[in-house]
Amino acid sequence: MNNFTNRKYIIGAIFISIGLIFLIRLINIQLINNKYKLDSDSNVLRVITQYPARGLVYDRKGVLLVYNEAAYDLMLIPRQLKEIDTNAFCKLFELTKEEFIEKLTKIKNYSTYKPSVFEKELSTEAYANIQDQLYKFPGFFIETRTLRSYPNKNAAHLLGYIGEVTPGIIEKDNYYKSGDYIGKSGIELAYEDLLRGKRGVKKVMVDVHNREKGRYLNGTEDTLSISGKTLHTGIDIDLQTYGELLMQNKIGSIVAIEPSSGEILCLVSSPSYNPNMLVGREVRKNYPILSKDSLNPLFNRATMAQYPPGSIFKTIQALIAMQEGVITENTGFSCLKNLVGCHNHPSATDVASSIKMSCNPYYFQVFKKIIQQNKAKSIYKDSEIGLAEWSKRVKKFGFGGTLQTDIPGVKNGLVPGVEFYNKWYGEGRWAFSTIFSLSIGQGELGVIPIQMANLAAIIANKGFYYSPHIIKRVDEKATIPDMFKQKNYVGVDAKYFEPIIDGMHRVTSEAGGTARRAKIEGIEVCGKTGTAQNPHGEDHSVFIAFAPKDNPKIAIAVYVENAGFGGTWAAPIASLMMEKYLTDSISNKIKEQRILEANLMNVTPKK
Amino acid sequence: MRNQRSIFKNIDWVTISIYLALVFIGWISIYAAVYNEENSAIFDVSQRYGSQLIWMIFAFIIAFVILLLDGNFFTSFAIPIYGLLMLILVAVLLFGVTVNGATSWFEIGRVKIQPAEFAKFATVLALAKYLSMPNIRIKEFKTKVIATTIIAIPALLILMQNDTGSTLTYVAFIFLLYREGLSGNILFLGVLAILVFVLTLVFGATSMILFGFIIFLLLYAATKYDLKITVFTTLAIISFLIFNTYFEIKDSFIFFGITLILFSIFLFIFTNKKLKDKGSHYLGIFIFVVSCAYIYSIDFAFNKVLKEHQRTRITVLLGEEDQLIKQIKTLEFKMNEETFSQEQKLVIKTDLKTKKESLKELQQGNGWNIKQSLIAIGSGGFTGKGFLQGTQTKFNFVPEQSTDFIFCTIGEEWGFLGTSFVILLYMALFLRIIFIAEKQRSTFSRIYGYGVASILFIHFIVNIGMTIGLVPVIGIPLPFISYGGSSLWSFTILLFIFIKLDSERLFVLR
Numbered sequence A: 001m002n003n004f005t006n007r008k009y010i011i012g013a014i015f016i017s018i019g020l021i022f023l024i025r026l027i028n029i030q031l032i033n034n035k036y037k038l039d040s041d042s043n044v045l046r047v048i049t050q051y052p053a054r055g056l057v058y059d060r061k062g063v064l065l066v067y068n069e070a071a072y073d074l075m076l077i078p079r080q081l082k083e084i085d086t087n088a089f090c091k092l093f094e095l096t097k098e099e100f101i102e103k104l105t106k107i108k109n110y111s112t113y114k115p116s117v118f119e120k121e122l123s124t125e126a127y128a129n130i131q132d133q134l135y136k137f138p139g140f141f142i143e144t145r146t147l148r149s150y151p152n153k154n155a156a157h158l159l160g161y162i163g164e165v166t167p168g169i170i171e172k173d174n175y176y177k178s179g180d181y182i183g184k185s186g187i188e189l190a191y192e193d194l195l196r197g198k199r200g201v202k203k204v205m206v207d208v209h210n211r212e213k214g215r216y217l218n219g220t221e222d223t224l225s226i227s228g229k230t231l232h233t234g235i236d237i238d239l240q241t242y243g244e245l246l247m248q249n250k251i252g253s254i255v256a257i258e259p260s261s262g263e264i265l266c267l268v269s270s271p272s273y274n275p276n277m278l279v280g281r282e283v284r285k286n287y288p289i290l291s292k293d294s295l296n297p298l299f300n301r302a303t304m305a306q307y308p309p310g311s312i313f314k315t316i317q318a319l320i321a322m323q324e325g326v327i328t329e330n331t332g333f334s335c336l337k338n339l340v341g342c343h344n345h346p347s348a349t350d351v352a353s354s355i356k357m358s359c360n361p362y363y364f365q366v367f368k369k370i371i372q373q374n375k376a377k378s379i380y381k382d383s384e385i386g387l388a389e390w391s392k393r394v395k396k397f398g399f400g401g402t403l404q405t406d407i408p409g410v411k412n413g414l415v416p417g418v419e420f421y422n423k424w425y426g427e428g429r430w431a432f433s434t435i436f437s438l439s440i441g442q443g444e445l446g447v448i449p450i451q452m453a454n455l456a457a458i459i460a461n462k463g464f465y466y467s468p469h470i471i472k473r474v475d476e477k478a479t480i481p482d483m484f485k486q487k488n489y490v491g492v493d494a495k496y497f498e499p500i501i502d503g504m505h506r507v508t509s510e511a512g513g514t515a516r517r518a519k520i521e522g523i524e525v526c527g528k529t530g531t532a533q534n535p536h537g538e539d540h541s542v543f544i545a546f547a548p549k550d551n552p553k554i555a556i557a558v559y560v561e562n563a564g565f566g567g568t569w570a571a572p573i574a575s576l577m578m579e580k581y582l583t584d585s586i587s588n589k590i591k592e593q594r595i596l597e598a599n600l601m602n603v604t605p606k607k
Numbered sequence B: 001m002r003n004q005r006s007i008f009k010n011i012d013w014v015t016i017s018i019y020l021a022l023v024f025i026g027w028i029s030i031y032a033a034v035y036n037e038e039n040s041a042i043f044d045v046s047q048r049y050g051s052q053l054i055w056m057i058f059a060f061i062i063a064f065v066i067l068l069l070d071g072n073f074f075t076s077f078a079i080p081i082y083g084l085l086m087l088i089l090v091a092v093l094l095f096g097v098t099v100n101g102a103t104s105w106f107e108i109g110r111v112k113i114q115p116a117e118f119a120k121f122a123t124v125l126a127l128a129k130y131l132s133m134p135n136i137r138i139k140e141f142k143t144k145v146i147a148t149t150i151i152a153i154p155a156l157l158i159l160m161q162n163d164t165g166s167t168l169t170y171v172a173f174i175f176l177l178y179r180e181g182l183s184g185n186i187l188f189l190g191v192l193a194i195l196v197f198v199l200t201l202v203f204g205a206t207s208m209i210l211f212g213f214i215i216f217l218l219l220y221a222a223t224k225y226d227l228k229i230t231v232f233t234t235l236a237i238i239s240f241l242i243f244n245t246y247f248e249i250k251d252s253f254i255f256f257g258i259t260l261i262l263f264s265i266f267l268f269i270f271t272n273k274k275l276k277d278k279g280s281h282y283l284g285i286f287i288f289v290v291s292c293a294y295i296y297s298i299d300f301a302f303n304k305v306l307k308e309h310q311r312t313r314i315t316v317l318l319g320e321e322d323q324l325i326k327q328i329k330t331l332e333f334k335m336n337e338e339t340f341s342q343e344q345k346l347v348i349k350t351d352l353k354t355k356k357e358s359l360k361e362l363q364q365g366n367g368w369n370i371k372q373s374l375i376a377i378g379s380g381g382f383t384g385k386g387f388l389q390g391t392q393t394k395f396n397f398v399p400e401q402s403t404d405f406i407f408c409t410i411g412e413e414w415g416f417l418g419t420s421f422v423i424l425l426y427m428a429l430f431l432r433i434i435f436i437a438e439k440q441r442s443t444f445s446r447i448y449g450y451g452v453a454s455i456l457f458i459h460f461i462v463n464i465g466m467t468i469g470l471v472p473v474i475g476i477p478l479p480f481i482s483y484g485g486s487s488l489w490s491f492t493i494l495l496f497i498f499i500k501l502d503s504e505r506l507f508v509l510r
């Protein structure tokens, strides 16, 4: 025996300590550190998003307005990239070698094992071209997604567009993930929740070569995607298209509403753009062009442009005055041009003729009666009381921000009240004489074209309106929000509308009416012209109307910027629109020709 | 004369049970590692688990034959067996088949044999034979030379086959030699040097010096049972920690200087206590300075001397991927700077190139393997994902999963329960072998037993250490568990010769 027997303990101790070190290490990686479990999942788990088809949009006659078109994204997982024939690849995808390398480096820097988009939205033709060659390039594959497509090139503002979600939205709404599409304006934005549907996920397991190896947990965590709902709108795409045609080479807007339902028939803002310009990869190219255009085609004038209403506002003045009892339908005022300017016409002896002739001094005096009712001794205080009541009543007509619609981003407009003038001039420092230009729809008043169309609808309905809306029904069920089904009364009795309607009818039908050009053969048209003073150039041409006089089917507002007198341009456009809608034909081709040929874009500003 | 019944009566059934358990665990793990739905028949010989079953049957036959043989056969033929195996190793160099860059295989029909595996038991036999000769003392220089030669011949031949992993296993004989009288200092220094080397690379030179200093002071305080010194030590630790975190000393040489100064101050305080054993202080200082120098030389060698690709192999182990990425980003930033001249940029460019290659190696080569291996084992958790439920091994994320990385399959599917069970089995086997070896009356048998334990242990430590990221990637099998006929048979022969020798313990005094 030798003397080293005790060394068995040292050797045993070394063996045991290594075993212990291994056990401690295993405790650390298997029990304490959670990172490896997550890594293991991310290794094998591929969450494949099942994108739902976005909802379709139809017009009131069932014409398809928006549908989806397949687009193909070329994806790449760099790890799987093998030696490929770069030249052939570049030729196939029309890339230079530098571009190829640049893209590849960018993707590799992001991740080598996660799929990234190499080339976005290949067209169907391009896809067909490369489909049978793709196997030569391992690591590349195709992912299908859909793009919006607009068979009609019209109604861009109404329909809106979709675009990738911004980080801000992702933060607020956890439904969205980076790279998702979301409605950015118009119907796409307003009905995003209905149109987007519900995303599904398919969880699959993949091996180290990213080959699918079956469902994760037998598919128990998978969800099916649910397609977006089909949206039927009240839009008449033919009318919309015709409106855009009439408005070519003009700046302004046309809004038409069905008075009996509040459905928006058309909403033209000119100049406009082809909605297909803002689809998919086109956006990057076209958006800057559109947004830099000095005529601002992206701006929806019908819902966002604020104008003085001009003489169309006389209808409201008369209605309020009659309702307040300060005049009757037979009250006459002489045309005193020293009060406020007017054209030459016989003095109006009643409300109807005052509307027909659009007499300014008449409404100066009507408005004075509304504002100064001798309810207070001081004329300032008296004016305050009068204006407060007046602005409350005006707001009931849907002006000054009270109008509800389903169009996103509608501006409020402005109905000045007591507070406004107190701020402007100081309390007790203004009276009727300060604010009299409100009487003829000038001054501080600001209205939005859609509000003017709504005014036409109110008169057509003799005292109430339905909130204007695009939606008609969702899928096949007639479910629309309650707010679009209820009547909003404006607080003026139906009987007071009779003289207004009579006057508006005479505007288009009688000699001396301000809008004879709005007459349509065989249809009784009621209208009111307006000419809004424009300090920056030629006056704006305004016209509101509805037809037929009995049982009106369409109420309309036309606003043409810098076009001068309302009867000259806005009225004939409105009549053509109404005739088109009511009879689906145009009787007066000369009238149509005149409008189509007119270019009112470059009217020289008034000196 | 003994009959065959008595052979089975005296064999150590504990060892055999552990052996059978490990072989069985290996087989089901191989089944799990290569399992797929299409080929699930357990006896399919076209699959690895099918062939492993055949290797197993042959292994059992070999074991049985060894038990039938007389123990004297091995003592008598130890040297001829060794010689024969060395000849075969030479032959394999000349006529062998190259697989994965290593020329270490003979191809007989469809079966490949790796002689290097069998050289192990032959070497153990030869070593045992030589060292058990009368009047052989390991203290003698001549003995050391001959013993080293016996080990070195197969090691070198295997190195020439370009099989570095198998060569390294011959380091294991240091345990055997230690048991037989090799100076403990050699074992200690060897183990310590390796330990310090790895730890320095992991934690950096300054931390290691700090660590060493603290250990030194604590040991000092502990031996002197001096409360004041213990307090000073604690103060020293705290001030060092504050110093390190506060000033974030980047240049390790400055820190080295500061360390020395502070150390001197503390030492001055100690010596003023007029402790009797003054000599120990100077020895302490000497050891400390040498340690510091060693640690800095590692630091220096690693960062200045080693070629980039060599460094990568080590950084892979240490998981410095993030650091490399950071360095690449800095260099790329520098490339775009206008303040650098063309020549400077050229230097930066080459540096960038080598760094990027290292990163690639790191992410796709060994670094990736270690990462996947850790993910597989780590994701097993406590109870594992269940038999055949391991996703990482099933979907081939883990490399060489039925051979070198078989432990991953166990870790993933059986969790900590499985891995700790396997480790405990090995521990039991090693300790059992030592226990039995120490019972031997025959020196030959004892030495042989230690040889068996050493060889098995080195495979255990390297293979499992590799899969759990503690040892660099060295491709050697896990005994009895890894797939492969050659390794299973050679380990079986290695172990059963020992069992046979042990069974004759009572009758023979060799």
Ligand SMILES: [Zn+2]
Pocket: A335, A336, A342, A343, A345, A358, A359, A360, A361, A362
């Ligand atoms: Zn007048």
